[in-house]
Amino acid sequence: MTEWTDPDTFARALAEVETKEKGNCFEDFEEGDLIEHAPGLTLTEWGNEQWMSQTLNHDPAYWRTDAAEARGFDEPPIHPDYLTAATLGITVEDLSEKGGYFLGRTDVRFPGAPVYAGTELHVESEVVNTATSSSRPEYGIVSWRTRGTDAETGDVLCSYERTNMIPRREPMATDGSGAATADGDGDDEPDLPAEFISPDGGSYEDFVAALEQADDENAAVAYRHERGRTQDDVTVASLPLSTLNTAKQHHNVDVMADSPSGNIVTYGDVTRSTALGHARSDERTWREVGFDDESFHTFVAVGDTVYAFTRVIEAEDDASSDAAGTVTFEHIAFNQDDDPVYSGTRTAEIRKRSN
Numbered sequence: 001m002t003e004w005t006d007p008d009t010f011a012r013a014l015a016e017v018e019t020k021e022k023g024n025c026f027e028d029f030e031e032g033d034l035i036e037h038a039p040g041l042t043l044t045e046w047g048n049e050q051w052m053s054q055t056l057n058h059d060p061a062y063w064r065t066d067a068a069e070a071r072g073f074d075e076p077p078i079h080p081d082y083l084t085a086a087t088l089g090i091t092v093e094d095l096s097e098k099g100g101y102f103l104g105r106t107d108v109r110f111p112g113a114p115v116y117a118g119t120e121l122h123v124e125s126e127v128v129n130t131a132t133s134s135s136r137p138e139y140g141i142v143s144w145r146t147r148g149t150d151a152e153t154g155d156v157l158c159s160y161e162r163t164n165m166i167p168r169r170e171p172m173a174t175d176g177s178g179a180a181t182a183d184g185d186g187d188d189e190p191d192l193p194a195e196f197i198s199p200d201g202g203s204y205e206d207f208v209a210a211l212e213q214a215d216d217e218n219a220a221v222a223y224r225h226e227r228g229r230t231q232d233d234v235t236v237a238s239l240p241l242s243t244l245n246t247a248k249q250h251h252n253v254d255v256m257a258d259s260p261s262g263n264i265v266t267y268g269d270v271t272r273s274t275a276l277g278h279a280r281s282d283e284r285t286w287r288e289v290g291f292d293d294e295s296f297h298t299f300v301a302v303g304d305t306v307y308a309f310t311r312v313i314e315a316e317d318d319a320s321s322d323a324a325g326t327v328t329f330e331h332i333a334f335n336q337d338d339d340p341v342y343s344g345t346r347t348a349e350i351r352k353r354s355n
């Protein structure tokens with residue numbers, strides 16, 4: 001038998017053989033295509049706790065039975081961030097393993113009852129939009145609507161619309177006009193208010209009072225959270241793999257050395273969940289309602305630190321329980337250089353002071 005492990009021989013063999021490719025290119029997606037994601041995943045207490053602990057989501061209702069019961073849950077439930085990340089992770093093999101980046105997501109909702117450990121997740125996606133990228137001819141932009149359901153009951157547990165940049169098999173012919181970006185001369189920078197108000201506490205009434213104060217003045221309710229989380233092998237590689245997210249961006253240093261980021265990068269859902277964990281540590285969350293207009297602005301890599309900034313947009317006394325009111329926030333995750341890495345709006349029910 002030929003000794004193929006001789007390095008020169010092996011290099012020649014590698015150069016000759018076909019690579020069994022993974023994932024799909026832009027050209028493989030057509031609007032209306034329905035994709036059922038085979039992996040599925042059982043949401044476990046271990047997966048939930050690993051996700052929550054590493055992203056600093058330490059709300060006692062997700063950790064302690066008495067705290068869970070006081071919030072109307074039967075037991076500590078699966079955290080909505082882990083549910084969202086798992087509903088996306090499972091889809092990567094079919095939708096985005098070829099490469100490209102997670103750009104944004106909107107209409108993230110949790111229509112079902114609280115989800116508990118042991119629930120088997122079934123996920124499917126529909127291609128809702130395919131577009132050329134005017135600035136990057138080697139990529140297209142694809143959006144999918146994804147639904148994660150309870151495999152046993154068929155109840156929808158999590159749904160959203162997500163957009164990725166996806167590599168094209170053949171780069172688009174371009175006259176280069178799309179690459180030019182009008183940077184402007186800085187004159188169109190939005191004005192900031194004269195004053196920033198920070199709520200006195202994390203209860204619903206504190207957000208209402210701060211918004212009322214800001215309404216009278218040239219002010220906004222906005223503040224930063226002290227905690228930061230430096231990205232390490234666990235957050236960058238382990239957490240996405242624990243959701244069956246096979247994107248090479250998170251665990252293949254060899255391939256990523258040649259990519260726009262030059263390195264493996266943090267799964268967008270880890271960055272976002274970490275920033276939300278920081279924000280939640282300064283409020284009295286009752287329930288998560290939904291997320292919109294989420295965007296990932298730049299890469300987060302091992303060694304980067306994820307911080308969070310919150311702007312309070314509105315408060316309404318229309319929550320699902322008298323114990324809480326509804327607050328809409330804009331959260332911005334930023335790194336050690338103060339560069340925004342993620343932004344999105346979040347609607348959450350926040351406990352009233354008496355509860």
Ligand SMILES: C/C(=C\C(=O)SCCNC(=O)CCNC(=O)[C@H](O)C(C)(C)COP(=O)(O)OP(=O)(O)OC[C@H]1O[C@@H](n2cnc3c(N)ncnc32)[C@H](O)[C@@H]1OP(=O)(O)O)C(=O)O
Pocket residue numbers: 088092096097099100101102103104105132133134135136141163164165247249260265266267268269294295296297298299300
């Ligand atoms: C899951 C998963 C993978 C991941 O989790 S990867 C980690 C999370 N994502 C990131 O770290 C990406 C961060 N973003 C960036 O670094 C830059 O945006 C990027 C990807 C390098 C592109 O930067 P550019 O400066 O070249 O371009 P733009 O930001 O202007 O965007 C390129 C085109 O995309 C369009 N676009 C951007 N955001 C959205 C959006 N939310 N929805 C729809 N379209 C969007 C933008 O308009 C540009 O279009 P053009 O026609 O002008 O090219 C996984 O694998 O699934």
